[in-house]
Amino acid sequence: MSEPVLSIRNLTVEIPTRHGIVNPVRNVSYDLHPGEIRGVVGESGAGKSMTGNAVIGLLDPPAHITQGEIWLKGERVDALDFEAKRRMRGREISMIFQDPLTSLNPLFTVGEQLVETIQLHLGVSASEAKKRALALLDRVSIPNPEERFNQYPHQFSGGMRQRVVIALALCSEPSVIIADEPTTALDVSVQAQVLDLIKELARERQVGVILVTHDMGVIADTTDTVTVMYAGEVVENGTTDQVLGAPTHPYTRSLISAVPRPTVKLDRFPLIEYGKREGGFKIEALAQSWPRTKTSDSGRLLEVKGVTKRFLERGSLIPSWRSYFTAVDEVSFDIHDGEVFGLVGESGSGKSTVARMIATLYPMDGGDIVFDGVPLSTMGAEGLAAYRRQIQMIFQDPFSSLNPRMKVGDIVAEPLHHHRLLPRGEVDQRVRQLLDWVGLAKDAWRKYPHEFSGGQRQRISIARALATQPRFLICDEPTSALDVSIQAQILNILKDLQEHLGLTMLFISHDLPVVRQVCDRVGVMRRGQLVEVQDTETLFTAPEHGYTRELLSLMPKLEQLDTAV
Amino acid sequence: MLAFIIRRVGQSLLVLMIVGLVAFSMFRFVGDPIDNMLGQERTIEDVERLRGQLGLDQPFVVQYYRFLEGAVQGNFGVSYRQGRPVADIIFERAPATLELAAVSGILAVLFGIGLGVFTAIRRDGIAANVIMATSLIGVSLPTFLIGILLIYLFSVELGWLPSFGRGETVRLGGWWTTGFLTESGLRALILPSITLGLYQMTLIMRLVRSEMLEVLRQDYIRFARARGIRERVVNFRHALKNTMVPVVTVIGLQLGSIIAFAIITETVFQWPGVGLLFINAIQFVDIPVMAAYLMLISVMFVGINLLVDILYVFIDPRLRIDSSGGK
Structure with missing residues (x-):
């Protein structure tokens, strides 16, 4: 296999709080290769998103990395200063957020936001940036890009907005995209289209994608490799077929059995028994x-x-x-x-x-x-x-x-x-x-x-x-x-x-x-x-x-x- | 868009009519001005003659109609006290108040927004915390006290700045007098404009700060950062514009009140503006002046509100209801 474009080694994140130090991410390691889609799955609070934020350098203070290394294209990036990290963001690593309704600035047209980002990273002229922006809108299958270019985010539907967000993430031709629950807020039909688009783009542009999700269906349909996280730690790592087909860790097994099946009707939902659980219903x-x-x-x-x-x-x-x-x-x-x-x-x-x-x-x-x-x-x-x-x-x-x-x-x-x-x-x-x-x-x-x-x-x-x-x-x-x-x-x-x-x-x-x-x-x-x-x-x-x-x-x-x- | 403006203008006119009624009914209900004007030594004939001259013997509806008719033409009758047309008196005084209000308004907006953004971005910095603590003084101290303190410090103790009046003024055109063109006029503006604008400045600053903190938490700001947009651009382009909708409302209303409530500052600094005129009018029950002042202020408030509503539409595309394209 080719050299990994992104490699996380023993990453630990620490948040000092009044009640002592909390480690939402402990000793996490995984690799990402060009064109690979890696699913990161786990419950909320398992540290999935926090790992992504650490990679892109957007941890909310006072959270900070205390241990481990992040390597991007053979360069160590976790210790870069603020300005160097900013240049890396968007240029080398982009992000797609969960809710397309809130991730676009409502007061600027879609075109303005695209041109701004393209000019910032590629340093091209305004007209060249516009040409690229239109091509991108077309690439993410937005009909009538010429007309849509001058419209504001509220004039787009949820699925269309998520396409715009993807276009924005692609502006600078990054080598890694972190997609944090990109389809959770979308309808099933739109979800399938957006996931297909992400899959296509990953193959076509050889972009490594980290797909953070809690939806096993999305993992099964879209990803090549999976990292399962539980309480800040990686419990299982492997190819999707391997992890879903023959899970080795008890948490993964119970997680998989708790997913509602579309094909069979069960009497009750299997509960996840791993770890501490809440009180019963009387x-x-x-x-x-x-x-x-x-x-x-x-x-x-x-x-x-x-x-x-x-x-x-x-x-x-x-x-x-x-x-x-x-x-x-x-x-x-x-x-x-x-x-x-x-x-x-x-x-x-x-x-x-x-x-x-x-x-x-x-x-x-x-x-x-x-x-x-x-x-x-x-x-x-x-x-x-x-x-x-x-x-x-x-x-x-x-x-x-x-x-x-x-x-x-x-x-x-x-x-x-x-x-x-x-x-x-x-x-x-x-x-x-x-x-x-x-x-x-x-x-x-x-x-x-x-x-x-x-x-x-x-x-x-x-x-x-x-x-x-x-x-x-x-x-x-x-x-x-x-x-x-x-x-x-x-x-x-x-x-x-x-x-x-x-x-x-x-x-x-x-x-x-x-x-x-x-x-x-x-x-x-x-x-x-x-x-x-x-x-x-x-x-x-x-x-x-x-x-x-x-x-x-x-x-x-x-x-x-x-x-x- | 046009329909929206026409509707707003219509509503504004209705508001003005109602304020006009209130202003006019003062003539009927606030004592008898004739008593004040003629004093103790008077004859029945004098009273009747003056009553006829001022039109006070006509029926209520006729008087209201004549009041409105006059008001539209800028004619508010004759001051009971000075015996001169009210419009003349107000025009004579207006430049002083408008210049003072303009300077303090600009100060309040510039420093209010600037410091608001600063304290929001450097939320935990020492400077921001000092500014926030100091701003409490601006909000909590009454205007006259601030004025007196400033006079004490800069005029009495240090002797740097004049404590009262407008200094030398220059006449521009027919009736406008300005203090902007002479050194003493500019110096005289400093203390009153700070006194008048301080409250508005701290208010705008605190509002901008809290709105800004709210906006900086939004996903689109995180997303802008994730795209590597520079901090300065994120703060001043992406975030500031989003804080503007509520801020513009408050700024509009506050600018109105700067002009309307310049009274206290004008009194403290003996500033020859309309506020001082109004105070004197109240003392002498000079109803035409009071009514004209009321109308003037309401025209200004209604006008500013109309402007604010139109500004919203320019700031926030989501309010452009009739614009084409999908939903």
Whole structure:
């Protein structure tokens, strides 16, 4: 094999904190060859991104490298001074960040940002830089580069922006690109395109790519070699086939077994047993205190009947000058008592809008929703309040769905106070019980949300949702922001809620393997319309609609993983 | 874009009409000016004659209409106290206030933004911390106290700078007098403009600093650094422009208040501007002057706000709603 373009030797990063020194990266070594795509996988906090930041010289102070060496094209770069590192950044090593919506400066046109970077590194004239920029936009398959050149980032969709980010990373013809979760924020269909683009470019330009991700599917589909990290250390290193097909380390094995499979339906998610794990979910205790309500004879708890939602696109005093965007177009489906109904589709397909209308967060512009035999339109204020009590939501982002200035105990108590469900004196006791049941520590109620990890926060969200003893849960992408291992825990909790409490759920996700594991029936949405509703197994084995087939074909293939377990 | 401006102008006019009503109703509700003007020794005939002359015997609506009609033409009637047209008095005084406000506004913006950026970039440096601590004084000390302290230090103790007045002025054109062209005029500007601008400067500085710290945490700044863009360019091109939207709002409002609330500084330094005129007008219930001042200030605030709104659109492309291209 050729000489490695980048070589990390025994790298250790140190962060001094009030509670002593922390080492988020310990003794990490790996090589990267030209044209190679190396996946770095592990949970959040495993030191994946921190290693990348150390390589490019962008560690946030007070974090710093205490040990080890980084060699780039035969030159040692970890000890360079600030200015030399800056020259290396972009010129030799580029970076692609996770969220394309925030990684472009909103106040400059895409062209300005490209030209600035090209001129800085290649020292060419403005017109030559523009020519190169247009060629790059064309290379990353952005249609009409001439026109797009003068547009601002907000005029691009998520996938297109990530292409612009890739173009920016390629500006200076670097030899190494660090891609930090480049597709986590994108839809499945767009994710596949962006990954293909990265693969192509790596081959074509002989660029070494470090692909940091927590998604095993991405690793299996895209990378040549894999480094598995756990708690700051490398636990396994090797070619992708080798690591995924015959993992040697117990952590790798349990990580692989926790990945939801698109092909088979399992009863429960295998948990990652390696290392320290969080407290268990006490479903039996919860089930004992849970009230059982019988649904009306039809067996349908929720009927969505031709609901429509339009958003004003351009306002005007004159009604006929107004234009609307139809986000949800006469969507109808039923959800049976005790089932988990999945709703899948790309972002912008109207999934979340449907959920919000069910939760009465958005008023409907047409149609009606029938809950337990009673239409919403006939409920009246009191009926609606009772309805809202029985419907609770769990949101995608556990970081923004909990008020950062409220104590966890108050967050969970809020619905109890709001609906006046318990006498004041008993609220505290119930809150502590709920937090205990979802597996949080005894003193959790007096802490603030930022003191918890993503998975723990999602448990807090669940405790809050359960506080009113609802019959129907709306889960809007409840695990998209979580690691595989945490995702498995949360999904198991949701499964327990369905089985032991008889909760009915609407489960919204763009992650098809997860949907297959969790849902009983699935609806597929596209551009505001429901194109297909099927039993989950039928949908995955014999999809009827063309769009469903297209979605299914884009799922990452995980055959390699299955030989291992 | 044009529709947006037309709508904003329409709203501004509505605001001015309402302020006009408030200004006008002062005539009705703040005592009887005739009593003040004629004093104790007066006859019923004198009172009636003056009432007729000033139009105070007309019905409310007619008086309001005549007030508005006059106001649009810059005619605010005759000062009760000085017996001269209000417009003349204000025009005579306006240059002094406008020059003072302009100098302190420029000082506040330049030093406010400059120091704000500096303290944000060198967040943990000694100089930045000293500046931040000192800026607390600017925010917390009342204007008149700062003025008096400056006079004590630089005029009384050190004797470097004059303690009151505008110094020598030069007449430009019909009515504009300027202190910019003589040495004594420039020297006289220094202390009052620092006094007037200090609060605004510290406010802008603290705002720029906190906005800047927020922006520097954003992904696109990390990404710009990862592309190897120079620190100076990252800070002053990529970051500073992004901090400008909230900062421009505050600067706009603060510039308005620099002119409107120059009163205290003008009083401390005996600066012959409109603020001093207004204080005297209040003391003597000189309602035409008060009303004209109110209208003038509201025109200025409304005008500045309109400008700020239009500036937003130039700074932030996301607000250019009608622009072509995708979403």
